[in-house]
Amino acid sequence: MLMTKFGRVSTCCFAFLLLLYCSAIVSSLGDPYKILGVSRHASLADIRRAYKQLAKEWHPDKSSDPDAERKFVEIKQAYELLSDAERRRVYDQHGITNEDSHMFREPHDYSQYGRFAPDPFEEFFGHRFHFDQDISLFHKLSITTKYYEQNIVPKSRLVPHILFFYADWCFSCMKAANSFKKMIDSLEPLGIVFATVNAGHESQLLRKTGVHSLPCIVLVLNGHNYVYKESIYSLQKIVDFVRHKMPYKLIQTVNDSNLEEFLNGWSDNRVRALIMEPRNQPRLRYIITAYGYRHRVAFGFIHLNTKETQLTQERFKVHPSLDTLLIFNEDSARPVASVSMADIPTQTLVNVISANQYLVLPRLSSQEMLDGVCPTEWNRPRKRLCVVLITENTEAHNDARHVLRKIALQGGYNAERVRFAYIYQDKQSDFVNALSKGITDNDMLLRLVVIWRRDTSHIKYEWINGAKLNINRQEKESEEQTMNQTKQKLDDTIQRLLRSTEALSYEALVKDLLDEHAQGLLGRVFSKMLLVVEYFADNLGQEHILPALSVVATVGFILAVGYLMAYLVRVEEENIKKRGVKLENNNAAKQTYVPELKLHELRAEKYNGLVRLLKPGCRTVVLITDLQSRSKLIPGFHKAVWPYRKNKTLMFSHMLIEKGLSWFSELLRLSLPEQRDLQINPRNCIGTVLVLNGHRKYFCMYHAKHPESKRGAKRMLKMTRHLSTLPNSDPEAGAFLGMQDSDSSENSENDAKILLEENLLDGLSNWLDRVFEGTTHRYYINYWPDFPTK
Structure with missing residues (x-):
């Protein structure tokens, strides 16, 4: 009984202490x-x-x-x-x-990177107890799915990672422990990061990487997983596996013939680096370093002691038995950095390349490039300035970029505080347009702006007035004079802005730069297809290929049979149709086919076929309507031209005056040269019928209000003027050719002579007879005017 009470008291004390601990947290x-x-x-x-x-x-x-x-x-x-x-x-x-x-964490939750976590076997059995193959290293390097997604996948775009999948009681994993330890000792100094995954605790990561058996090695490269399929975990096989999965042409082979082309190719916004070795392929450490800096540096490999590279070896005075690294920055004659050793360490490579990974005058082609060249600095005393030249992607601006490049080389500025760059206005328009304040003429091309990035989205900037690099190539002293003037103004502005008490004039909110080197749609699709093919090539074994081939063959056989059946059905339907047509022809042998009258609409796309390209002897009959009168006039027009439907030299059409008013006005002006300024009333043009002869360039015109004369257009104009001056004349007689206002028909008191729309084509049939008899007047023109497209 006493022990029970003592246990209850102990439990209460423990709960109280736990509550105090949680309260402190x-x-x-x-x-x-x-x-x-x-x-x-x-x-x-x-x-x-x-x-x-x-x-x-x-x-x-x-x-x-x-x-x-x-x-x-x-x-x-x-x-x-x-x-x-x-x-x-x-x-x-x-x-x-x-x-x-x-x-408060759940058991087996490796939420933190467990490199230095204690070994559970050593805790349970003591430090003196060891297996033949110690797996304590697996537990120290264990990671979780969350760590894989948040750290390994992003970092794998620059650094390759190798994951080793194991289980606690996997004897094959225990046998591979020593090999894995040797692998880490040999490859980790080269730049490869190693980690382990407990398959019993991280089943989701197991499925995501495609692991089917334990133990298993997975290479994570550029966000993609590559499973090692060999059963032997030798160091040489792992090295060959990593080499094979690296990007294609990561290091270009260079010799005497293509050396200048490689060194002068820095227009892709990358520094040039030459790796020279007395062997036929680069070491893995150089490949891994080139992979990490591939977006900033283009690497070339030169095999020493061969005839193809002898001139290059003599040119740069390279030792034939040492590894050499040369870095060129916009100057193919002289490298900016060089290292020669029997075995260059990875850290030395990283230090030399990272210090020279940007060009003298780089292009701000992506947000990552902007962050590297012009990093953010919120502290005013330590602010970093970036001098940017606004240009376009054209060779005409090469001289301006060359001048700024010379200023950057000769200026003597502190590289940690002042950097130089240029940007394409046509490709980064959003970023450049945000800097519009301070420019009076809205012309930003070839101007210099000094920017200070306080954070990723807010910048302060100031334009250098009078420093526009507009160089005249015809003047020999123009470039040198422009450089001296620009450098003087640039020196004064930078020295003033570097003071902690000075502030830049303007502030802007900018968006991230567009990635100019990103793949297009076709490139991304092609890359995805290559990844799919590579995935199937890596993951499909012989036991998977035969079932896959059988499925493909079955699907192909079904499709072939379906196509054959559809073809036979289509052939049978065609035979039935042929037999039905023959039967109808036998029953209606005496019947004749009456061609249907086709009425086309005269538009820009049909204008050449209906007018300009008519064959000799062919004519087109055109009715002019508007949207309101089209439904009333077309039936009467159709009735009038129906007797001529079988004539193969005639084509029939109608035109909306709203679309062809300019064409009709130009046609009248060409036929009536005395009237240069015609004012056509569109409303009075409806009901007009034109017969156009495209080959001989003349037309005949019908309108209910205007009689035509054999003496030509002069008498017609005289008649229209005479009709318009009579006291009781038809108000629409002169308005058609612009002799009166368009409102004269509304102000006329003689409503008895106003025709309705239904009666405008009453005399068309008789007029057509005279047209085909040749008794109507023909209006000749020099050319057919263009029909409006809108």
Whole structure:
């Protein structure tokens, strides 16, 4: 009984101590939601937006409040907690704000990179107990699926990673432990990162990488997984496997014939690097280094001691038995850095290349390039300036870029504080247009602007007035004079802006730059197809190929049979149709076919076929209507021309005056040269019928209000003027050719002579008879005017 009470008291004490410990953890930070001023259901974007606003307000360099530093630290800690989904979930469930509170984590959760985690076998059996194949290294390098997605996949775009999948009680994994340890000792100094995955705890990652058996090695390269299929884990096979999976033509083979072409190809915005070795292929360490810097540096390989590279070896005075690295920066005659050793260490390679990975005058072709050349610096005393030349992708601006390149080489500026670059306005229009303040003539080309990036989206800038690099090639002293003037103004501006008390004049909010080197749609599709083919080639064995071939053959056989059946059905239908046509022809042998009258609409796309390209002897009859009268006039026109439907030399059409008014006006002007300024009333043109002879370039015209004369157009104009001056004359007689206002028909008091739309074509049949008899007047023109396209 006493022991039971003592156990209850111990349990209560333990719970009380645990509660005090949790309270101490919670009290390390207040409520992060209240600190940022957001609700518990706020999204990550709302949290990030609130953090940016508060960070600007409470930054110690901007705020004069004595508690600004403490408040800024609280805001940063609250943002770090809420931006991490795992820590936010733990806080919402348990109220824990300390990220090191491991007592509430679930078992077997390697949420942190476990390189230095204790070995469970050593803890259980003691340090003196060891297996023949020690697997403690597997546990120290274990990672989780979350770590794989957030760290390994992004980093694999620059650094290759090798994952080793194992299980706790896998005897094959234990046998491979020593080989894996030797592999790490040999390949990790070359730049490859190693990690292990416990297959029993990370089944999701097991399925994602395509692992089918244990142990298994997976190479993660540029976000893609490549499974090692060999059963022997020898170092040489792993090296060959990594070599084979590297990008195609990562290092170009260079000799005496293509050396100049390679060194002068820096127009792709990359530095040139030559790797010279006394062997026929580069070492793996050079390949891995070239993979990490492939977006900034183009690598070439030269095999020493051969006839094809003898001139290059003598030109750069390279030792024939040493490995040599030469880096060229926009100058093929002299390298900017060189290293010669029997075995160049990876860290030496990285130090030399990283210090020379940007051109003297690089192009801001992507956001990554902008971050490297013009990094952000919010602290005003340490601000970094970037001088940018606004150009276009044309050879005419090469001289301006050359001048700025010479200024960058001869200027003597501190590379850590001042960098030079140029940008294409036509490709990065959003970024350049955001810098429009301070330009009076809106002409930014060949101008210099100094920018200071305070963060990723806000920049401050100032234009260098009078420093427009517009070089006249015809003047020999133009380039030198322009360079001297520009350098003087640039020196004065930079020295002034580098002072901590000086501020740049303008501020802008900019978007990320477009990636000019990104693949197009066809390129991405082709790359995906190559990855699919490579995936099937790596993952399909002999046991998978035969079933796949049988499935493909079955599907192909079904498609072939279906196509054959559809072909036979189509042939039978055609035979039935032929027999039906023959039967109809026998029953109606005496019947004759009456051709249908086709009425075309005169438009721009049909104008050549209906008018200009008519064969000799052929004519086109055109009715002019508008949208309101088309339904009323076309039936009467159809009735009038129906007797001539069988005439193969005639074509019939109608035209909307709204579309062809300009064409009709030009046609009348050509036929009536005395009237150069015709004012055509479109409403009075409806009901006009034209017979056009495209080959002989003349037309006949019918209108209900205008009698025609054999003496030509002069008498017609005289008659229209006479009709318009009579007191009781027809008001529409002169309005047709612009002799009166268009409203004269509405103001006329003689309504008895106004024709309705239904009666405009009453005399068309008689007029057509005279046309084909040749008694109507013909209006000749020199050429057919163009028909409007709109």
